[in-house]
Amino acid sequence: METLLTSAKTVVVIGCSSKPYRTSYHIAEYLMSSGFTILPVNPNEEEVFGIRSYPSIFDIPKGAKVDIFNIFRNKRYSLQQMKEIIEWSELTGQNPAIWTQLDVSTPEAKQLAEESGLVYVENRCIMVEHNRMN
Secondary structure (H helix, E strand, C coil), X not given: CHHHHHHCCEEEEECCCCCCCXXXXXXXXXXXXXXXXXXXXXXXXXXXXXXXXXXXXXXXXXXXXXXXXXXXXXXXXXXXXXXXHHHHHHHHCCCCEEEECCCCCCHHHHHHHHHCCXXXXXXXXXXXXXXXXX
């Protein structure tokens, strides 16, 4: 996990919010202040922190290199989100890590990620884990 966080440069924050009371807002803000490039994905947001928010992962610019997909969606969407990430990965030839925040993972999503050869971190806060390294 530490190697992942020290080598990653770009984090897609799925479910990123522009509302300061949302956890995804604070963690995206922390990631940016720690030197990561964030790409917000949320169909209900036009921009977050002055950065364009994409309606779906399929709207991320084709040349963008993604190291981590950090998921902030209700776990009832986890399996569908994993299917989309796998499809995105196949389309782009990239193998990003999947990071599920606390209580976002499901056994089915984890199994699908592992079967697809993607690194899968479950039920961990990326901000807490990154902060532990410093």
